[in-house]
Amino acid sequence: MIEKANNPGQRFKVYGDYKMRIDKKEILHTDILIIGGGTAGCYAAMTIREHSDYSVIIAEKANIKRSGCLAAGVNALNAYITKGHVPQDYVDYADKDADHIVRQDLLLTMSEGLNRVTAKMEQLGLVILKDENGEYVARGNRNIKINGENFKPLLAEAVSKLSDVTVINRLNITDYIVDCNQIKGAFGFSIAENKAYEIRAKKVLIATGGAAGLYRPNNPGFSRHKMWYPPFNTGAGYAMGIRAGAEMTTFEMRFIALRCKDTIAPTGTIAQGVGAKQVNSLGEVYENKYGLTTSQRVYGTVRENLEGRGPCYLRTEGITKEQDESLRKAYLNMAPSQTLKWVEAGKNPSEQNVEIEGTEPYIVGGHTASGYWVDTHRETTIHGLFAAGDVAGGCPQKYVTGALVEGEIAALRMMQQLDEETKLTRDGRLYGNKRMEVAGKSEDADLAEEDKTGTRETEQQLLDAKIAEYDAFLQNKSALFTVEQLEEAMQKVMDTYGGGIGSHYQFNGKQLDMAEEKIRQLQVLAENLHAEDMHELMFVHELKERLTVCLSVIAHLRARKETRWHSFAENLDYPDKSDDWLLYVNSKMEDGELKIIYRDLVEKGETYEHSN
Amino acid sequence: MSIAIDSMKCKGCKKCTTVCPGSLIEMKENNRAYIRYPRDCWGCASCIKECAFGAISFYLGADIGGMGSKMTVSAEGDLLNWQIEKTDGTKEVVTVNKKDSNKY
CATH class of the missing domain: 1.20.58.100 (Fumarate reductase/succinate dehydrogenase flavoprotein-like, C-terminal domain)
Incomplete structure (x- = not known):
């Protein structure tokens, strides 16, 4: 036995217990399994229940109340078709920003739903800023302003009210079950108890988010998780798909965010909210020199530093006291560390420019185009497996609302496929042979419904094999x-x-x-x-x-x-x-x-x- | 970036352990919450919003410029009162109304 040094405050500080094993297991059956109870996953569940009675299980690694990208909140909807614009305008913007490596069909189907899901969120209680005529106040061409501190709790609460939608928190899914390129469900384990799960499903939606933590972060020491993207989004959905042979697209379009130094808080609120320009240490506005796409804004900052004109800042000095106060409040609703930094330093942004830096690269399909290669219904190349939100590729700049729309699109198609398959099953055309096979053992309709990979016996064997893999660690x-x-x-x-x-x-x-x-x-x-x-x-x-x-x-x-x-x-x-x-x-x-x-x-x- | 939990104020309700998106908070044998993985905190502040007893505060790590100030938050109807206490004992409160949208 190898003893490891005790390392306070870090993972694996206790050692010596090698007796732990998984002693509980459960096999569940559902019509639709949603892996990841974040933005896209929750909205998909709501859509399914609105239109059908299909049973749903949401497998969530943490707890859906605050899990995913929206834990701290969000204070603008960055993807919205504002007055005077049409969905194609949004497509054109995203196409230009990604220099044409986008799927126009995915962008358009996403853009067409942006305002629909926003209206739904407002019904759920989301506060959106309106003018005296009751119209949403636009920020630039594509954004609207909200109080989204409670965005995720609103979604989670809506999901909790749905009948026959079972949320299993603290369930970490590790592998798909795929047979002949057809999804059958997934394996995982609980982190709350020593229990493994096999969830058999007719359709699966993967909505686990993108991947943070691949690269050394800005703050590699104690604050290593003070990063832009949720450090708990580890690319599980991508990895499961890659291993199962799903086709993936555009992983080379990494995302690097331009952020406030140290706190890695968003810069858009300052840049767009008070019109702050990117300036170098000489006070020169450099953003126009390199271009204004997302990647060019990062690149310009890198070049200015390399050429000896760093550090770089957002020029906030001279903004008004009212603007100071509004910025402090705005950050509390999405990145409270930045407000803490201002208060702690005793200097508001009006008195000190905000230093900026690029983050480490992430893989995230909500901002760039990395992810599963999907059709317009968000079905992946594995039959019955759908992808929505940050795991779905080809459709950058989707942000929060785009993730909601993709959850909706995938949900509608899963239901449609289930409707068709149920009809075929009733007609005896689908699963016909299998029904005869199992008929010898039982007349149980559930068994006849059971998937083509086999019987309950094989399900048990597969789960036991998976448990052996887990126990080995x-x-x-x-x-x-x-x-x-x-x-x-x-x-x-x-x-x-x-x-x-x-x-x-x-x-x-x-x-x-x-x-x-x-x-x-x-x-x-x-x-x-x-x-x-x-x-x-x-x-x-x-x-x-x-x-x-x-x-x-x-x-x-x-x-x-x-x-x-x-x-x-x-x-x-x-x-x-x-x-x-x-x-x-x-x-x-x-x-x-x-x-x-x-x-x-x-x-x-x-x-x-x-x-x- | 991390949180500090005052075990004298903790009542053992476990709400923080549930809400943390990284499942980083656990209960000690004395039924008091503690952060098992302080270096893994994202800084989302979900736990401090959840704690009705003001037992959890939020601070910036020294590696990102933290100087020891601690932030807590309490809810009062539609108001979220964010309080920052500096090391010299001075306090500053920033109040955000949940019904007010971001203006930027």
Whole structure:
């Protein structure tokens, strides 16, 4: 037995218990399983119940009241079709911001629903700023202003009122069950008790969010989780899809946020709210020099620093006292640490410009186009598996409202498919052979309904095998490294060789090769970890998920041989942009190898649907 | 970035352990809450909003410029009163009305 140093305040501070094992198990059956009770997942559940009686289980890793991106709140809806605009305007904006590597069909179907879901949220109690005529007050061309401190509690409360929607909190899903490219459900375990789950479902919606924590963060020490994106979004949905052979798109379009230094609080509220410009240490406005797309704003800040004109700021000095007060309140509703910083420093933004910096890169389909390759109904390339929100690719700039719309679109299609399949089953055409097979054992209608992969016996066997995998980590006595150590190693590799903050977001082919080699080594080490309890078993799986996503990011960065987006994908071997690369870089795991697939752009007026 | 829980004020209601989006808060054997993974706190402040006893405060880590001030929040009808107590004992309160939208 290897003893590890006691390390107060860090993970794995206690050691020596290798007796823990999973001693409870449960197999559940539902029509629809929603993995992730965040923005998209909750809205999907509401949509399903509004239109049907299909049973729903929401598997949530934490607790749906505050889980996901909206824990602290949000104070604007960044995707809304304001007066005088049409959905296509939003599509055009997102298309330009991503320099054309978007799915026009996905953007349009999303944009068409933005105002519908906003109205629904207002009905649920969301406070939206209105003018004297009762019209929403726009911030710029696409935003409206809200008090969204309680956005997530509003959604969670609405879900709690739905009949036959079972929310299982603290259930960490680790793997899909897929048979012949058809989704059958998922496996997971509770972090509240020593229990494993097998959830059999006819349709599954993956809505687990994007991936944070792949790269060394801005604040790598005590405040390592003071980051832009939820540190608890670890790319589980991506990793499960990659391993199950789902096609993924555009992982090379990483997202890097421009944020307030240290607190990593949003800059948009200051930039748009009080019109603060990006200035360098000489006081020069530099944003116009590099362009105003999301990636160009980050890139400009990187260049100014590299050329000796840092630090960079948002110029807030000279704003009014009223503006100071409004900003302090605005931040309390979404990023309270920034208000704390102002008060603690004894200096309001009117007295001191707000220093800004780029974050570490994230993979997040709500801002860039990374994620599952889906059709317009948000079905993935695995039949019956749908994706919505940050895990769904091709549709950047979706933000909160776009995630709601995708939850709705996916929900409607899942119900439609279930309606059709139920009708076929009644007619005896679908599952006909299986019904005969099981008829010998039982006349039980439930059994006949049971999926094609087999009987309750095989379900038990599969769950027992999964439990053995989980138990192996709980009982492993030979672990030398901890999850924390391997996570740090992974973040260092990605920072150094995969274009992180430390390398100014730049990389070349040789570095990517080294990153891949080192991540693969870490994957081997990650199979030999010890988890003290169920919570730490979750940490083990989160690390494994991140390593899987890292390899996809590396493969995609390597495959796009151009630099279309500065900073987001700054390939030093190919520093220029080329029209030859007006295409999607997709990938798919086949026989353990990640295969790159290039696909033609889905342009304005075109629609992509899966052909098989 | 993290939180501090005052075990003298904690009543053992467990609401903070439920709401934390990272499930980072657990109960000690004496039925008092503690943050098991202080370095893993995102700083979302969900727990301090949930605590009716003012037992949880929020502070900035020294690595991100924290100087020891602690923030708590209490609800009063539609009002959220955010109180920041500095190390010299001075206090500042910023009140946000839940019915008021962000103006920016």
